[in-house]
Amino acid sequence: MGDFSRLPTGHVARRVRRDDAARVLSSVSSPWTSAPLRERQAAMEKFQIVISPDVVDVLRHEHEQIRQLCIDVRKAGPGRRRQELAALGQTFYRHQLGERAVAHPAVRNSGADGNAIALGIQLKSEQLDRSLTEILRLGVEHADFDATFATLSDGLLAHAADQESDEFPLLRRHVSAQRLHMMAGAMNDIRIMALD
Structure with missing residues (x-):
């Protein structure tokens, strides 16, 4: 992951983190990576809650x-x-x-x-x-x-x-x-x- 200290706002930092998380999660071999899109999106939403508060x-x-x-x-x-x-x-x-x-x-x-x-x-x-x-x-x-x-x-x-x-x-x-x-x-x- 990149250096988030230079990003202007928390919103941008969260977006970058989500993008990085999506890239990392898509490269990991697990049973749900080949799952339908809806299941992958649900898993990403759960992951987002961990990395950034709503x-x-x-x-x-x-x-x-x-x-x-x-x-x-x-x-x-x-x-x-x-x-x-x-x-x-x-x-x-x-x-x-x-x-x-x-x-x-x-x-x-x-x-x-x-x-x-x-x-x-x-x-x-x-x-x-x-x-x-x-x-x-x-x-x-x-x-x-x-x-x-x-x-x-x-x-x-x-x-x-x-x-x-x-x-x-x-x-x-x-x-x-x-x-x-x-x-x-x-x-x-x-x-x-x-x-x-």
Whole structure:
């Protein structure tokens, strides 16, 4: 395999890796290399999941990061709490950027309830975004910080749980594995462009 460090985005790196993986797999002698095309494609999709996460995997990992950052903010001492809260704000911002640009539009087109589910989750995330902005404005020294952050943290955890139970199954059921991987690359590209 080649040197992926010089490639401009994660999306391109995954495409190159898939191409390399397909070449390697096609040269390996095994019972499934002579199998019908559909079986080989199914095997490639399984292999792709190992070498690159799809959009659901990426979002789920970010939910874990947000959960951990909520814990870190609560446990942090006065000197460290501001940094942990800033890290939570940045992580949530990047997460929302990817969801709004890539995940929610795909959910809207997934199943009969997709539009209502995506809209409901997007409205909740906008409320959380406003609450997070407000708590960042107030600061960690504010008298109501602990109570306000507890409410925000509960909202963030509920939002992640709702997305995992409502949106993710729709994506897995109605969007092909290849497109889910492409969506992860597109989400990464959008976030990189937002940094410029």
